[in-house]
Amino acid sequence: MTETSRDARADALLDVVQEDSNRRLKIFLGAAPGVGKTYSMLSAARELKRQGVDVVVGLVETHGRVETAALLEGLEILPRLTLHYQGREFTEFDVDAALARKPAILLVDELAHRNVPGTRHERRWQDIAELLDAGIEVYTALNVQHLESLNDQVRRITGITVRETVPDAFLDRARDIVLVDLPPRELIGRLRQGKVYVPETAAAALDAFFSPTNLGALRELAVDTVAGHVDSDLREHMLARGSAMPVRRRVLAAIDGYSQSEYLVRIVRRIAERRGAPWSVVFVDTGATLDSARRERIDTAMRLARRLGGDATVLRGHSIADELLVHADREGVGQIILGRTRERLLARMIGRSLTQQLLRRGAHLELTIIATPAERVRARKRLRLTPTRGHRSEYVFATVVTALAIAAAFVADRYLSVANLALIFLTAVMTVAVRTRMAVAVYTAILCFIGYNFFFAPPRYTLAISNPDDVLAVTLFLLVALICSRLATRLASQVESLRAAHDYSHTLLTLGQRLAASPDAEGVREVGAGALAHGLRCEAAILSRDVEHHLQVSANSSRTLSMTTQDMAAAEWCEQHAEPAGRFTDTLNAARCWMLPLGTDDRRLGVAALHFENGSSPDIERRSLALAMVQDIGQALERARLASELEGARVQGETERLRNALLSSVSHDLRSPLASMIGSAGTLSSYWDQLPAGERQELLGAILGEGQRLDRYIQNLLDMTRLGHGTLKLNRDWTDAAEIVASAITRLRKLFPELRVDTILPDETVLLFVHPALIEQALFNILENAARFSPPGDAVRVIVRVAGDRLFIDVVDRGPGIPEDERARIFDMFYSVARGDRAPQGTGLGLAICRGMIGAHGGSVEALPGEGVGTTIRISLPLPTPP
Secondary structure, three states: OOOOHHHHHHHHHHHHHHHHOOEEEEEEOOOOOOOHHHHHHHHHHHHHHHHOOEEEEEEEOOOHHHHHHHHHOOOOOOOOOEEEEEEEEEEEOOHHHHHHHHHOOEOOOOOOOOEEEEOEEEEEEHHHHHHHHHHOOOOEEEEEHHHHHHHHHHHHOOOOOOOOOOOOHHHHEEEEEEOOOOOHHHHHHHHHOOOOHOOOHHHHHHOOOOHHHHHHHHHHHHHHHHHHHHHHHHHHHHHHHHHOOOOOEEEEEEEEOOOOOHHHHHHHHHHHHHOOOEEEEEEOOOOOOOHHHHHHHHHHHHHHHHHOOOOOOOEEOOHHHHHHHHHHHOOOEEEEEOOOOOOOOHHHHOOOOHHHHHHHHHHOOOOEEOHHHHHHHHHHHHOOOOOOOOHHHHHHHHHHHHHOOOHHHHHHHHHHOOOHHHHHHHHHHHHHHOOOOHHHHHHHHHHHHHHHHHOOOOOOOOOOOOOOOHHHHHHHHHHHHHHHHHHHHHHHHHHHHHHHHHHHHHHHHHHHHHHHOOHHHHHHHHHHHHHHHHHHOOOEEEEEEEEOEEEEEEEOOOOOOOOOOHHHHHHHHHHHHOOOOOOOEEEEEOOOOOOOOEEEEEOEEEEEEEOOHHHHHOOHHHHHHHHHHHHHHHHHHHHHHHHHHHHHHHHHHHHHHHEEEEEHHHHHHHHHHHHHHHHHHHHHHHHOOOOOOOHHHHHHHHHHHHHHHHHHHHHHHHHHHHHHOOOOOOOOEEHHHHHHHHHHHHHHHHOOOOOOOOEEEOOOOEEEOOOOHHHHHHHHHHHHHHHHOOOOOEEEEEEEEEEEEEEEEEEEEEOOOOOOHHHOOOOOOOOOOOOOHHHOOOOOOOHHHHHHHHHHOOOOOEEEOOOOEEEEEEEEEOOOOOO
């Protein structure tokens, strides 16, 4: 066994294990009502209850059958939810009660049931899907005619259109499908005995649905359905065991928006299911104008494909065959399914029909053509020349243009002597081709051909042509007109397609640029709501959770858009399950807005609410654009969230660094003076009598000095706290700058008695309007910093001078100096540098406090290089006008 095969087998085995652990659904499938599905389900539940399993009945419909009702005895039954609708009272399955009870196994009957409006979901299978997602194992019952992919077949067999359907993809979640079968004659007998319906209903059912032929056909469908799922499970387990499996190739259905599109979707689903292959549905948009009915059919078919578990894609290009072949090569498509909707005789004759192009160029593909009798009848009707009522104005326009061309040709022929009148008619054909459809352009070409032949080709005013050269000219004119009309129509279609693609790309590009410029999540939401409203031509809002985790509107494109109770319920569901809800969906569709989730399953970032006027459903292009825009907005919100978390982490790291520095500083600068004071006080307490008076005085002086040092440190901490909280008050007064300098130097001499301080003061008195104590404290901090690092015997210089409207105080020392790249950072708290108050004996706060105090007065502090060596700290203060 090769390494690749071992890896494939391991992946398959892992998939099987994961699917077995995730599948919690058991379906009792029958061909028709009355075969005993509910009875079999209850019998299985009673056996599990006897074995000690926690089994609860969520909802079971007995339909008055005594045998079925007897099986409910001894089983816990959840109460039903009571609803009022159109003046009547109804009871439905209570999803919230089941989620709160959360049994090991829950019985919920009638999988295809449609819920009463006002409940959370439109269909019961959606209720069960929520239970499965919550980890609850569910037993349920289903009749085969309710499968979505079999809807057309059931209608052909029974003549009845089944309205309540279940997507076939939902059956893929089933771990077990139990076929409950009963021969048609026995079922008819039970029906006549009143064990299926009441006698009045039973009689009508025997004549309509419960015929032996219908039951036999439905029975075969049920067996095929179960066999298909058994084959699928068998293939998975064989692959997990390493057995050889055929290559899976994708099956593709190409729809055109006509009435058989949904039929094609169901056909491709069944073919792909039998082959065990993935499948998808595509529509090629060539840029041609589509009427609203055709767009709606395309949208409906695409939604059906997604419900049935397939992919739905819109391709854009002028050639349908080219786009299908490129897509098939890119996605690994092995079979293309087409519907035969229109018969184009001319296209078939020249080999340009879609089928012929695919057969000629797609040799590696399997091509399947699906036709229905109804479509063939409609196709023949389309071949008639009578234009439809909706396009009558186009043919009138073509006729008027042709008449104008004939008139212009008469004028040119009589008065202008134009040599080639065919150019006038070619211009008319081109004008019509650019403005209308291909069929109208061909109609114009034929009219121009007849007009040119009748009025201008000799002999005139007859359709006969006498000159052989004129026969060739008229024939060539018709061919050229047809070719030009085809090219012009194609060009117009391409322009329309490019315009739509440009609008799509431009909208997304504009949204991306505006989102990139948004500074935070709030800005992203405002930009997103506005862009959604402008790009989709609707009212838009974005909902997010507040600090109390309540979902509320955080951005709104229109003040008139308000959220109703149904809207908020749909938004809650959409945000919780990361799936669309509300209008145009099957979940809480009573809401006015279409709810789209922002974010992913792992990270939910809110909900986008879209409200379209008059409840009109957006076409497939607007839906695609909405999903793309919502995805971009979600990614922008995720980026904003990550940026916010990164900034928070940075601030937290900076705070942690400052906290550690503060703790380190406090541990050193508080303990050092305290240890000295405690030691001196202890010595005095123990040896007061033995110590000479001089030593006692020295110890007392040490206590006093360390206490003053501790007081300065605490004062610095308090000042820094006041500066940080903005509570430092300035009690301004007029004072002489020389007095502030003298007071600071006097305080400095008490700490450094032997330090020499040289001062240079202005000749005239300089008055400042400041808080004197704060300026003195700031200058003292700088002087103390300089004194600690001045070499012994060298003086510290203080230079006071006036320059313009500012006062400069320079403190110059001859210490080791500060590197140039660190001069701007020495004023940061706790910045580590081996000089100044950042030295081991410093607090790391002196210069930071100095900058804060001077800055509070409108001044500044900066570090400059010294006079040859050392450092100059310059204080700059504004000079007010003296009183």
